[in-house]
Amino acid sequence: MARIKTGVSPRLNQMLEELLEGIEDGLVPAWIFNDPELFELEQQKIFSRSWVYMAHESEIPQAGDYVLRYVANNPYIVVRGEDGAVRALLDMCRHRGMRVCRAELGNASHFRCPFHGWTYRNDGRLVGVPAEREAFGPGFDKAEWGLRPIPRLEVFDGMIFGNLDPQAPPLEEWLGEIRWYLELVTKRSPAGLEVLGPPQRWVVNTDWKLALETFLSDSYHTLMTHRSLIELGIAPKDAKYAMYGEQIHIPGKGHGSMVVGAPPGAKLPPFWGYPEEMMERSKASYPSREQFETAKETRILLVTLFPNFSFHNPIRKPDHKYQGTVPMLTFRVWHPLGPGRIEIFSWALVEKDAPDWFKEKTRHSYLRFFGSSGTFEQDDTEIWSHVAHNASSSQGRTLRLNYRMGLSLEPDPNWPGPGVAYGLNFTDANMRNFHRRYVEMLLS
Numbered sequence: 550m551a552r553i554k555t556g557v558s559p560r561l562n563q564m565l566e567e568l569l570e571g572i573e574d575g576l577v578p579a580w581i582f583n584d585p586e587l588f589e590l591e592q593q594k595i596f597s598r599s600w601v602y603m604a605h606e607s608e609i610p611q612a613g614d615y616v617l618r619y620v621a622n623n624p625y626i627v628v629r630g631e632d633g634a635v636r637a638l639l640d641m642c643r644h645r646g647m648r649v650c651r652a653e654l655g656n657a658s659h660f661r662c663p664f665h666g667w668t669y670r671n672d673g674r675l676v677g678v679p680a681e682r683e684a685f686g687p688g689f690d691k692a693e694w695g696l697r698p699i700p701r702l703e704v705f706d707g708m709i710f711g712n713l714d715p716q717a718p719p720l721e722e723w724l725g726e727i728r729w730y731l732e733l734v735t736k737r738s739p740a741g742l743e744v745l746g747p748p749q750r751w752v753v754n755t756d757w758k759l760a761l762e763t764f765l766s767d768s769y770h771t772l773m774t775h776r777s778l779i780e781l782g783i784a785p786k787d788a789k790y791a792m793y794g795e796q797i798h799i800p801g802k803g804h805g806s807m808v809v810g811a812p813p814g815a816k817l818p819p820f821w822g823y824p825e826e827m828m829e830r831s832k833a834s835y836p837s838r839e840q841f842e843t844a845k846e847t848r849i850l851l852v853t854l855f856p857n858f859s860f861h862n863p864i865r866k867p868d869h870k871y872q873g874t875v876p877m878l879t880f881r882v883w884h885p886l887g888p889g890r891i892e893i894f895s896w897a898l899v900e901k902d903a904p905d906w907f908k909e910k911t912r913h914s915y916l917r918f919f920g921s922s923g924t925f926e927q928d929d930t931e932i933w934s935h936v937a938h939n940a941s942s943s944q945g946r947t948l949r950l951n952y953r954m955g956l957s958l959e960p961d962p963n964w965p966g967p968g969v970a971y972g973l974n975f976t977d978a979n980m981r982n983f984h985r986r987y988v989e990m991l992l993s
Contacts, residue, residue: 561586567949569988572981575953582756583889583941591885594991595856596621598714600723602858602882603627603637605896606707607743613656613671616747618894619884620711625699626650626660627709630672637699637711638673649696654747660696669696706735707742726967727804730797730852732836733844734862734878738827738900739834742878745897745912751921755933756940757857757883757891758987763929764851764859764881765805766979768792769954774928783866783924787812789975791849795961797968798979803855803986805979806968811848819845821876822864824907827900839965853979855986857883867914875907877914889937895919952977952984 557565564587567578581587603618604627615628617640624640626649640650647664659676661668668677673696681689701712703720705728710720717723724731735742753760763770768791771784778784794809811817820828821844828845835841849863859881867875882894897915899908918925939945955976964970971978 557590558586561590565988565991568984569992571949572952572984572988575951575956575977575981576949577952577980577984578946579940579948579950580946581940582759583937584946585888588885588888590991592621594993595987596713596885598712598717598990599856600701600703600710600712600717600720600854601856602708602854602880603711604709605742605744605880605898606635606704606709607741607901608654608747609635611656613658614654615650615657615671616654617650617652620699620713621885623713624648624650625711626696628657628671630670631658632672634672635702635704635709636673637702637709638669638696639699641697642667643675643694643696667694673698706731708735723802724854725802725804726799727802727806727852727854729840729967730806730808730850731854733840733847733850734852734860736834736836736840737823737831737844738902739830740901742898743901745899745908745915748894748896749921750892750894752886752890752892753930753934754890755930755937756889757885758983759933759936760883760891760893760929761853761857761859761881762980762983763933764861765853765983766796766807766977768796768807768809768974770929770932774932775925778924778928783918785812785815785817787815790815792973792975794847794849794974795964795970795972796955796974796976796979797964797966797970798982799968800982801986803983805853805982807849807851807974807979808843808847809849809851809974810846817848817864818874821847821850821862822874823876824904827903827907830902843966853983855983857885859883861919863918865914865918867910867917871910875910875914877911877919879915879919889941893921895921952980 601620604616608616609629612631615626618627625637626640627637640648642649642662644667647662649660649662666679670676675691675694699711700715771791772788790812796807798805851861853859862878864874864876878898880896884892899911958971961970961972
């Protein structure tokens with residue numbers, strides 16, 4: 550692997566060498582989770598060249614619907630135009646740079662800058678300039694001054710991704726074989742998914758990599774971090790419940806998944822606990838029989854796409870009065886705001902053709918466990934903030950952290966899906982794969 554190029558300080562160069570050399574031995578230096586210079590390099594080398602999840606098509610179903618989203622530190626208006634096309638327009642007036650969108654979501658045929666009144670159609674075209682002839686003369690060409698679209702925009706099964714690099718590979722190539730695991734959720738129903746309202750958002754003093762690790766590979770933390778939920782009977786009685794299943798990564802991509810089954814002897818319903826009619830519909834909806842058979846045995850599914858998107862689909866009890874269990878689905882973007890600081894965008898989603906009673910119960914389940922005030926969420930964010938703080942301390946920066954779990958494990962040759970799979974979720978294999986891709990992009 551090539552070493553860092555010129556233009557990076559000797560200090561950071563040496564630190565990246567340390568990270569590169571330690572990965573294969575399962576050693577990751579703590580400083581990577583809170584370093585100002587590294588944060589700036591991540592913005593340049595990773596977030597400016599990666600496919601980043603921006604929105605779901607169900608958030609903007611009608612012409613003029615829009616949401617405001619971010620790629621790195623760039624604000625984009627993700628909007629459905631009058632022609633039905635989805636676009637992402639940089640929220641920056643071409644006259645003096647003011648934001649032209651003043652709300653996080655809504656419906657608009659035009660966006661008007663509050664500074665000097667330049668007005669744009671929702672397809673980005675500049676259509677109104679106050680005192681145009683007097684100010685700019687008769688030859689002013691408005692066609693040259695529209696809102697700038699994001700260089701690349703593509704959609705996968707309703708999921709809208711953007712990329713700041715015009716030379717980036719196609720989204721399908723970027724995803725690679727992780728598509729098989731995404732489809733376990735996106736193609737579970739022929740009707741597809743819909744969001745249950747706008748995303749919840751909150752800021753945490755942590756690093757984006759720390760947060761996504763929990764959704765990428767760290768089922769081990771459930772033993773202690775969420776022990777109170779086990780004691781309360783909210784989580785399965787077997788404290789090792791998240792261990793049972795497969796952990797899969799896609800080599801060279803940084804993506805990973807955890808497919809968790811029922812603990813031995815646990816009486817949990819098949820297919821996440823979705824209603825029988827939804828399971829039946831999925832038989833024809835899934836692209837392959839192997840995907841249906843995998844889904845039928847799944848109780849918890851997590852997928853993380855490099856660099857900062859995750860989803861979590863567990864089976865849970867929506868409230869203390871409900872006798873059964875109901876699954877919930879959350880999409881996550883771990884949006885970096887600065888060194889040791891992120892904003893979490895968290896959506897609840899459900900199948901469009903699910904029964905109304907089910908949609909309401911799954912929404913309750915999401916709010917109870919993984920909304921901004923959810924029990925699991927509170928456990929996790931408390932831990933993440935302290936780790937990031939320690940990572941910036943004078944002594945903490947000198948430590949190398951242990952990512953050696955599962956180094957001796959052999960891949961499972963019988964796993965029916967793509968990627969490299971291990972028949973145990975207590976392993977750091979996905980994290981090591983993520984950090985290989987992370988360093989590769991930093992050094993490229």
